[in-house]
Structure formats: C-alpha cells, structure tokens
Amino acid sequence: MKFSNVMATAGEWLRGEGPHHQIVVSSRVRLARNLRNRPFPGWAKKAERTSILDLVRPRVEELTEMQDSFSEGLQELSALERQVLVERHLISREHAAKGVGSAVVMNRRQTLSIMINEEDHLRMQSIRSGLQLKQAFKLVDKIDSALESKLEFAYDPRLGYLTACPTNVGTGMRASAMLHLPGLVLSELINQVIQAVSKIGLAVRGLYGEGTEAMGNLFQISNQTTLGEKEDEIINRLSKVIETIIEKEHDARQVLLQKKSNTLWDQIGRAYGVLTYAHAMASKEALNLLSIIKLGVDLGAFPEDRRLPIDELFIDIQPAHLQKSSQQKLNAEERDHLRAQIIRERLKLFPKPDISKMARESGNGSIAQDLK
Amino acid sequence: MLCDVCKCNDATVFLTQILEGKMQKVNLCDACSKEKGVQDPTGFALADLLLGIGAAEEIEKGASTQKCPVCGFSQADFKKTGRLGCSACYITFAEGLNTLLKAMHKGTEHVGKFPQHAHRAMELNNRMRALTENLQKAVAAENYETAASLRDQIKQLESDLAS
Numbered sequence: 370m371k372f373s374n375v376m377a378t379a380g381e382w383l384r385g386e387g388p389h390h391q392i393v394v395s396s397r398v399r400l401a402r403n404l405r406n407r408p409f410p411g412w413a414k415k416a417e418r419t420s421i422l423d424l425v426r427p428r429v430e431e432l433t434e435m436q437d438s439f440s441e442g443l444q445e446l447s448a449l450e451r452q453v454l455v456e457r458h459l460i461s462r463e464h465a466a467k468g469v470g471s472a473v474v475m476n477r478r479q480t481l482s483i484m485i486n487e488e489d490h491l492r493m494q495s496i497r498s499g500l501q502l503k504q505a506f507k508l509v510d511k512i513d514s515a516l517e518s519k520l521e522f523a524y525d526p527r528l529g530y531l532t533a534c535p536t537n538v539g540t541g542m543r544a545s546a547m548l549h550l551p552g553l554v555l556s557e558l559i560n561q562v563i564q565a566v567s568k569i570g571l572a573v574r575g576l577y578g579e580g581t582e583a584m585g586n587l588f589q590i591s592n593q594t595t596l597g598e599k600e601d602e603i604i605n606r607l608s609k610v611i612e613t614i615i616e617k618e619h620d621a622r623q624v625l626l627q628k629k630s631n632t633l634w635d636q637i638g639r640a641y642g643v644l645t646y647a648h649a650m651a652s653k654e655a656l657n658l659l660s661i662i663k664l665g666v667d668l669g670a671f672p673e674d675r676r677l678p679i680d681e682l683f684i685d686i687q688p689a690h691l692q693k694s695s696q697q698k699l700n701a702e703e704r705d706h707l708r709a710q711i712i713r714e715r716l717k718l719f720p721k722p723d724i725s726k727m728a729r730e731s732g733n734g735s736i737a738q739d740l741k
Numbered sequence: 742m743l744c745d746v747c748k749c750n751d752a753t754v755f756l757t758q759i760l761e762g763k764m765q766k767v768n769l770c771d772a773c774s775k776e777k778g779v780q781d782p783t784g785f786a787l788a789d790l791l792l793g794i795g796a797a798e799e800i801e802k803g804a805s806t807q808k809c810p811v812c813g814f815s816q817a818d819f820k821k822t823g824r825l826g827c828s829a830c831y832i833t834f835a836e837g838l839n840t841l842l843k844a845m846h847k848g849t850e851h852v853g854k855f856p857q858h859a860h861r862a863m864e865l866n867n868r869m870r871a872l873t874e875n876l877q878k879a880v881a882a883e884n885y886e887t888a889a890s891l892r893d894q895i896k897q898l899e900s901d902l903a904s
C-alpha cells in the first residue's frame with residue numbers, strides 16, 4: 370500500500386459510529402514492548418537500531434492483520450508525510466522526528482499502527498471510533514500475543530514488561546479517549562470535572578491547550594500508571610469514568626438548552642456565519658468554531674448527515690493536511706487562506722442552522738436517546 | 742512566557758495535568774514539545790518531564806559509578822534523558838528505581854499480562870533444578886540406574902529449552 374492510499378481515505382475511526390461517538394471522538398490503546406537485553410532505541414547506536422529494525426519489521430509485516438499494510442522506514446517519508454501521519458494520530462510527534470532505523474507499519478483500515486524504534490522497540494496502537502477501549506485493547510493484545518512467540522520481549526516477573534521510561538513499566542499500556550466537551554466548557558464546569566477525575570489517578574488534558582482554553586473543546590483522558598493493576602482493571606476504571614463524563618456533558622447541554630438557549634443559538638449562528646464567509650482562518654479559531662458546529666449537529670440544528678464532513682474538517686484543516694492536499698509548501702498566511710477556502714467549500718451544502726428544530730428536540734431529542 | 746525546558750524560546754504549548762489531586766503546569770516551546778513528544782497524548786506523561794530531575798536523584802542513591810554490564814548505561818545518562826539504556830538496567834539500577842517506581846505507580850508488582858515464553862521458561866527451569874538435585878543425590882547414593890534415567894531426562898529437557 371502506498372502513501373497516496375493512506376492520504377486518500379480517512380481512518381475507519383473517523384467514519385465509524387462507535388458507542389457514544391457524538392462525544393467520544395476516538396478510543397486508543399497502546400502497548401510498549403522491548404526486546405530483551407537489546408539497547409532501547411534512544412540509547413542504541415545507529416547500527417544496532419537498524420539491526421533491531423531488521424529483526425522486528427518482517428515479524429510485524431507478516432501478521433495476519435498487516436496483510437496489504439502500509440510499511441515504511443521513516444527516512445523514506447517526507448517531513449510533510451510524517452506530519453500527516455501525526456495529524457491522523459497514526460504516529461507520535463516523537464516518532465515523526467526519527468530517521469534511519471525507525472519504521473511505521475499500519476493496516477489498511479488505519480485502525481492499527483505499529484511504530485518500530487520509537488522510544489521503545491515496539492509501540493503498538495489500536496484506534497477505534499467512539500467509546501471502545503475494550504475492543505481496542507483486544508486487538509493490540511492479540512497482536513502482542515502473536516509477536517511474543519517470535520520475539521523475546523523484555524519481561525520481569527516482578528516488574529512486568531520493561532520499558533525505556535519507568536513510567537510505562539508493568540503493563541506498558543496507555544489507554545486513552547478523546548472527548549468533545551463543548552457543553553462542559555460553555556457552562557464553565559470543565560475544570561471541576563478535570564479536578565474530580567484527576568483525584569482517581571487518571572490524567573485529563575486539553576489536546577492543544579489547557580483547561581477552558583483547550584482548542585476545539587477536545588480533551589484527552591488516559592490512565593496515568595501502569596504498574597500494580599491489570600490491563601482490564603485499568604480499562605474498566607477508565608471506561609466508567611468516561612461514561613460519567615458523558616452524562617455530565619449531556620446534563621450540561623440540557624441546562625444550556627433550557628436556561629441559556631439564546632446564548633447557545635447565538636454561538637451556533639456566529640460560528641456558522643464566520644465559517645461560511647471568512648477568508649482567513651487560523652487553526653485555533655477554526656477548531657473552536659467547528660466544535661460549535663459539531664455541537665449544533667448533536668443538538669439537531671443541522672441534519673445528521675452533515676456530521677461526517679465536520680468531523681473530517683477537524684483533520685483536513687491541520688497544517689500538513691492542507692499542504693499535502695495543495696501539493697506545495699505554504700507559509701502561515703497562505704495556510705490560513707486555504708483553510709478558510711476549504712471550510713467555505715465544504716459548508717456550501719450546509720443548510721442554515723434550524724433553531725426551531727433544535728428547540729423542539731431539546732426535551733427528548735438525540736440527547737435523551739444517547740443517555741439511555 | 743518562556744519555555745520551561747530551554748528557557749529561551751517563547752512557549753506555545755501549555756499543559757496542565759492533575760496527578761493525584763496536584764495541579765502541575767508546564768509551558769513549552771514548539772521545538773521542546775516535539776522533542777519531549779508532548780503532542781502525542783498517548784506517549785507522553787507530564788510526570789516524565791516533572792519527574793525527570795527527581796528520578797535522576799533517586800537513581801543516584803544507588804551505587805555511584807556503576808554501569809549496566811549489558812549496555813554500558815550510567816546514572817549520568819539517566820539524568821540527561823530520563824530514559825534507561827536497556828532492560829537489564831532495571832536490574833543494575835534496581836535500588837534507586839524501586840523507590841522511584843513506588844512513587845510513580847499504583848503498586849510495586851506487576852499483576853497483568855505476561856508472555857507465554859516467560860511462563861514456560863520458568864516451569865522448565867524449575868523442573869531442571871529438581872532433576873539436577875535428584876541426580877546429585879542419586880550419584881551420592883551410588884544409585885547408578887536412577888542417575889542414568891535422570892541424565893536422560895535432563896538431556897531431553899535441555900533440548901526442549903533450546904527449541
């Protein structure tokens with residue numbers, strides 16, 4: 370599979386319709402694994418790193434799940450292509466900075482990506498739409514079991530899987546979900562929620578900013594510790610907390626609809642107006658306005674079939690995606706123009722926000738359904 | 742506002758993370774946030790960054806000039822990177838690491854998944870130990886028939902282990 374194929378289709382997680390997908394954008398689980406007694410990538414010399422890559426990569430490529438996969442050494446990818454993979458959450462920023470001796474292998478559906486020689490020899494990640502941490506874990510767990518029969522992983526009976534950074538030792542697992550929480554942000558309850566969640570050993574952070582300033586009202590919640598707890602215990606705990614946050618978000622939206630409907634409609638109307646007519650738009654402004662439009666879809670102000678174009682825009686307006694699609698390098702000003710242009714074009718088919726529909730559905734619309 | 746790491750570029754990435762009820766803030770520039778892998782939410786924990794200094798101090802409590810016999814990694818290297826050199830470093834620097842892990846994690850012992858080969862190797866090793874002990878006893882007691890049978894079993898087990 371070629372890079373152009375990757376570029377041509379969005380990952381399945383974006384198009385998918387997992388449980389609670391209105392609020393939970395995606396669920397991810399990654400496992401860190403290393404080869405026994407071989408230097409970790411950050412400490413290995415170039416020749417050692419390359420020999421580890423040559424040992425690991427064929428074992429990864431021959432996995433059943435990796436039939437017709439995209440597999441490439443990092444040095445074979447342009448800076449822009451690497452950045453595209455980062456914006457799609459398929460590789461980490463750290464991995465994008467690597468060159469000779471590192472590689473990425475991912476399946477056609479873009480639901481499974483394996484980074485070789487990132488911080489650890491293997492970083493295996495599964496990504497799903499909506500709240501599906503268990504399913505995401507199931508896939509990486511299966512991949513891990515298939516690989517451990519061919520590669521000898523560094524493991525200690527007392528400390529579990531041994532990782533380059535002591536914060537990952539034990540299960541080597543980081544489970545996370547990306548949540549869209551405009552209701553909690555607009556009603557200024559988000560910091561309270563963050564405080565409460567953090568007291569139980571989980572981490573919440575804005576995806577590209579902090580607290581109420583998180584861009585696009587997107588928040589990442591993940592487990593903080595990896596030693597002393599079983600994988601399914603960590604995932605169950607995290608899932609329960611996320612379900613509670615989903616309820617809080619729905620509650621906040623209900624209160625907004627009932628008590629501050631004018632403010633809400635004003636926000637949605639303004640977002641629609643600016644996105645439809647602006648000719649220059651920075652990332653931050655675009656993400657924040659798109660977040661409000663996405664909320665509008667959730668509340669019924671826009672038809673349900675407009676959801677996917679909005680979700681896709683969240684990815685397509687990122688800097689590398691813009692430049693890759695226009696096939697040239699752009700400076701910040703040119704990017705802002707192109708971004709506004711793409712958004713205007715996609716919103717052409719967008720009907721004006723239907724406030725009456727939204728008001729009618731406020732009692733027992735999509736919110737009530739999702740809560741069941 | 743300046744970057745907390747390099748202290749020379751303007752900070753563009755602002756992180757707040759609340760860990761066990763304590764709020765921690767870090768401001769980073771573009772370059773440092775990329776270097777630290779900050780923008781990869783699954784790969785990064787603010788704890789790494791904040792524990793970087795403390796972690797090195799903990800490890801220093803162990804033997805001072807020690808180097809990992811497998812990879813040659815030293816404490817000074819850990820201080821620089823906040824990462825270890827290889828899996829054997831966990832044995833070399835066990836003393837300092839144990840304190841650190843205790844502070845970092847929920848528990849001190851792994852209770853999750855383990856690789857099948859680790860399980861199998863452990864069983865085979867236990868059997869090998871038992872057979873070797875019995876063989877010594879049999880030889881000491883001049884019970885040559887038993888000893889011969891035990892030697893055969895050990896040979897078989899050795900080939901199992903090699904496979």
Ligand SMILES: [Zn+2]
Pocket residue numbers: 744745746747748749750769770771772773774
């Ligand atoms: Zn800096």
Ligand SMILES: [Zn+2]
Pocket residue numbers: 809810811812813814826827828829830831
């Ligand atoms: Zn070592």
